[in-house]
Amino acid sequence: MSDVVNSELESLMAQATEDQPDMxxxxxxxxxxxxxxxRITKGLAGQYGLxxxxxxxxxxxxxxxxxxxxxxxxKIRAKNSTVTGIVxxxxxxxxxxxxxxxxxxxxxxxxxxxxxxALASDITIEPVQIFRTVLGELSTRDARDLKRVLTRLAQRVxxxxxxxxxxxDGGLGEEDG
Amino acid sequence: MSDVVNSELESLMAQATEDQPDMxxxxxxxxxxxxxxxRITKGLAGQYGLxxxxxxxxxxxxxxxxxxxxxxxxKIRAKNSTVTGIVxxxxxxxxxxxxxxxxxxxxxxxxxxxxxxALASDITIEPVQIFRTVLGELSTRDARDLKRVLTRLAQRVxxxxxxxxxxxDGGLGEEDG
DNA sequence: GGAGATTACTTCGCACACGAAACATCTCCC
DNA sequence: GGGAGATGTTTCGTGTGCGAAGTAATCTCC
Numbered sequence: 001m002s003d004v005v006n007s008e009l010e011s012l013m014a015q016a017t018e019d020q021p022d023m024x025x026x027x028x029x030x031x032x033x034x035x036x037x038x039r040i041t042k043g044l045a046g047q048y049g050l051x052x053x054x055x056x057x058x059x060x061x062x063x064x065x066x067x068x069x070x071x072x073x074x075k076i077r078a079k080n081s082t083v084t085g086i087v088x089x090x091x092x093x094x095x096x097x098x099x100x101x102x103x104x105x106x107x108x109x110x111x112x113x114x115x116x117x118a119l120a121s122d123i124t125i126e127p128v129q130i131f132r133t134v135l136g137e138l139s140t141r142d143a144r145d146l147k148r149v150l151t152r153l154a155q156r157v158x159x160x161x162x163x164x165x166x167x168x169d170g171g172l173g174e175e176d177g
Numbered sequence: 178m179s180d181v182v183n184s185e186l187e188s189l190m191a192q193a194t195e196d197q198p199d200m201x202x203x204x205x206x207x208x209x210x211x212x213x214x215x216r217i218t219k220g221l222a223g224q225y226g227l228x229x230x231x232x233x234x235x236x237x238x239x240x241x242x243x244x245x246x247x248x249x250x251x252k253i254r255a256k257n258s259t260v261t262g263i264v265x266x267x268x269x270x271x272x273x274x275x276x277x278x279x280x281x282x283x284x285x286x287x288x289x290x291x292x293x294x295a296l297a298s299d300i301t302i303e304p305v306q307i308f309r310t311v312l313g314e315l316s317t318r319d320a321r322d323l324k325r326v327l328t329r330l331a332q333r334v335x336x337x338x339x340x341x342x343x344x345x346d347g348g349l350g351e352e353d354g
Numbered sequence: 355g356g357a358g359a360t361t362a363c364t365t366c367g368c369a370c371a372c373g374a375a376a377c378a379t380c381t382c383c384c
Numbered sequence: 385g386g387g388a389g390a391t392g393t394t395t396c397g398t399g400t401g402c403g404a405a406g407t408a409a410t411c412t413c414c
Contacts, residue, residue: 030327085401
């Protein structure tokens with residue numbers, strides 16, 4: 001993935017508006033937390049011979065036992081075409097099974113093999129847990145503040161994206177004079 | 178659209194400790210904001226026939242005129258082996274030049290071609306505009322809260338990483354079994 | 355009940371992204 | 385001056401990550 005974009009954002013972000021506290025720190029912190037979490041996940045997964053996404057898949061499958069490929073894609077925030085590849089490799093390693101649904105024969109259910117199960121229960125730490133640990137060190141007040149503002153922020157971005165107000169793949173960005 | 182699935186994820190991840198608010202929303206928001214920012218950058222770059230990293234490279238080269246491959250790697254936070262590929266493709270497109278340094282013949286200088294220059298000066302829109310817009314919509318208090326807590330959080334993670342308390346790539350926890 | 359839209363998944367082609375190893379060059383130190 | 389080691393870049397292999405196009409199954413609506 002492109003960590004490259006990080007620097008792009010950082011360098012361009014270095015011009016804060018004046019009525020607001022400079023938000024550089026916020027953007028930088030978000031980028032840092034993201035990349036660090038990826039590094040940590042990768043390192044953790046590597047200890048078990050897995051990649052980051054593979055660990056994510058295993059941990060998603062563990063509680064439910066079985067998920068459709070689309071559910072899995074949504075949960076690990078990747079596209080179906082990406083997850084197809086990940087599952088391919090995990091199947092080759094004997095970690096998961098593919099099984100077609102009988103109710104809806106378009107659907108493919110992914111489930112852990114015994115080997116996958118064993119591995120899953122070996123790995124007790126979830127990547128998210130690292131965040132949880134650190135978040136747990138925050139005061140309850142801070143934690144609440146963080147959650148409130150951050151989720152509001154994400155929600156707002158989501159709205160703007162859905163409005164098409166942002167230059168995504170399809171849309172055109174317009175300048176505001 | 179995906180609101181149905183939303184509740185499913187929530188229930189799956191709803192293992193918050195009781196003394197703290199459920200922090201998975203925070204992780205969720207961070208992940209979302211990061212991936213969305215990548216999408217937006219990509220979309221922007223795409224309007225000029227570039228990829229995200231290529232846009233980053235062009236924007237880094239524009240002020241300086243020329244950078245060694247290592248300098249470029251450092252600036253866009255990727256490894257040399259990654260940037261080699263990016264520069265390969267950009268060279269093929271006629272956007273940049275490779276030139277060996279005469280002082281140190283190990284070094285390769287990357288510079289913009291005329292075509293690359295022209296493109297660079299065409300692109301004035303900042304990908305991060307979106308963040309600024311949305312952050313600007315927050316109340317001053319919210320913004321301050323966000324910055325305070327988030328930077329504290331990042332700092333704490335940084336500390337833990339430097340302590341080696343977290344499993345990362347290189348720091349292979351030696352099994353002292 | 356059947357044509358056309360929709361959905362679930364796969365395939366393909368491309369572009370990162372990284373580590374390990376190969377390679378050329380430079381530096382240091384004797 | 386010359387060998388050992390460090391440095392800068394590339395090559396190679398693997399694994400994401402995505403969009404577009406393809407295929408099969410289901411759904412919708414007349």
